[in-house]
Amino acid sequence: AQSVAQPEDQVNVAEGNPLTVKCTYSVSGNPYLFWYVQYPNRGLQFLLKYITGDNLVKGSYGFEAEFNKSQTSFHLKKPSALVSDSALYFCAVRDRGSTLGRLYFGRGTQLTVWP
Amino acid sequence: EAGVAQSPRYKIIEKRQSVAFWCNPISGHATLYWYQQILGQGPKLLIQFQNNGVVDDSQLPKDRFSAERLKGVDSTLKIQPAKLEDSAVYLCASSAPGPSGANVLTFGAGSRLTVL
Numbered sequence: 001a002q003s004v005a006q007p008e009d010q011v012n013v014a015e016g017n018p019l020t021v022k023c024t025y026s027v028s029g030n031p032y033l034f035w036y037v038q039y040p041n042r043g044l045q046f047l048l049k050y051i052t053g054d055n056l057v058k059g060s061y062g063f064e065a066e067f068n069k070s071q072t073s074f075h076l077k078k079p080s081a082l083v084s085d086s087a088l089y090f091c092a093v094r095d096r097g098s099t100l101g102r103l104y105f106g107r108g109t110q111l112t113v114w115p
Numbered sequence: 116e117a118g119v120a121q122s123p124r125y126k127i128i129e130k131r132q133s134v135a136f137w138c139n140p141i142s143g144h145a146t147l148y149w150y151q152q153i154l155g156q157g158p159k160l161l162i163q164f165q166n167n168g169v170v171d172d173s174q175l176p177k178d179r180f181s182a183e184r185l186k187g188v189d190s191t192l193k194i195q196p197a198k199l200e201d202s203a204v205y206l207c208a209s210s211a212p213g214p215s216g217a218n219v220l221t222f223g224a225g226s227r228l229t230v231l
Contacts, residue, residue, distance in 0.1 A: 004157070032217045043119070043206060043222030044158070051217045090157055094216050101216060102171055105157030 002027045004093050006106035013081045013113055021076040021109045023091030030096040033074040034103070035065055038088040047089075050074060061085070081113045117141065119223035121207050127229045133195035136226045140188070140209030146170075147184055148220065149192050150206040158206055164190065197230045204228070 003026045013019045025031055032051060036044040048059025055067045065076045074091060091106045120139040128134050140147050145166050150158035161180065163171040166187040175182070179198070184190040194201055204225040210218040 034219070036222075041224065043208075043224045044220075045222070046219045049217060049219065092157075096216055102160050102163070103220065105159070107155065107157045 002093060002095055002102075002104045004091050004104050004106035006089075006091055006109045008109050009107075010110045010112065013111075015083050015113050015115050016080050019078050019081045019085070019111065019113070021089050021091075021111060023074045023076065023106060024072050025074060025091070025093040026072065027093055027095045028097075032094045032096055033065075033067060034092040034094075035059065035063070035074075035076050036090045036092060036105075038090065038108070040087075044090060047076070083113050083115055086111055086113050119207055119209055119221055121205075121223035121226050123226060124224065125227050125229075127231065128197055129231050130199055131196040133193065134197060134228060135194075136192045136205050136207075136228075138190045138192070138207030138223060140190070140207070141221055144209035144211055144221070145187070146210045146218070147190050148208040148210075149182055149190070150208065150222075152204040152206055152225070154203070161192070161205075194228075197228075199230050202228055202230045 005024045034049045035047040038044045047063050048057050050057050050067045058064045063078050088108045090108050092103050094103045122137050147164045149161040151161050152158045161175045162182045164184040167184045182192045204227045206225045208220040208222045210220050
């Protein structure tokens with residue numbers, strides 16, 4: 001069975017500080033991993049994905065994520081948070097062996113960046 | 116390019132009534148998805164189309180939910196009769212052609228359903 005866990009419902013950081021949003025996953029095979037962001041009353045927007053190769057993936061708006069196979073984690077990071085980063089963040093996983101397979105989402109982490 | 120269009124954005128109905136949501140994916144995107152997002156939860160796949168064929172509808176409550184994608188473009192998701200627990204945001208997404216599990220989904224803004 002495939003699943004995604006985002007252990008923190010909420011993350012609060014001060015503007016200018018680094019941020020981390022945690023994600024762990026469980027798949028039967030090797031994963032494709034994704035981060036999406038959702039602003040109020042908007043659909044989900046793609047941030048970045050891990051396919052293969054370098055474990056550190058860089059994405060939109062200065063975000064990056066590190067794939068750690070031994071810990072089955074894919075934490076989202078940003079060196080310096082902005083107030084405009086405040087949003088709901090979703091981690092998602094798909095089994096690499098399933099080309100049209102289902103994308104499983106975590107329950108989301110609300111990031112709040114205060115001035 | 117134009118995004119994924121969904122309508123209506125908001126709908127309020129009473130239980131046992133019916134409702135339909137419409138989605139127009141990005142032009143050329145062969146794969147179309149309907150997700151249900153209940154407050155406080157991540158999106159859950161209801162149904163996935165490849166062109167106009169169903170790839171995965173294992174989580175669709177078929178006694179009340181139905182979906183179609185005529186001509187492999189637009190899609191309609193219907194709920195009849197609605198229950199209180201169907202209150203959610205219904206997200207439509209599409210992805211580019213090609214059998215790649217790494218395809219990125221592009222989501223519409225969603226249709227928020229409230230069942231009273």
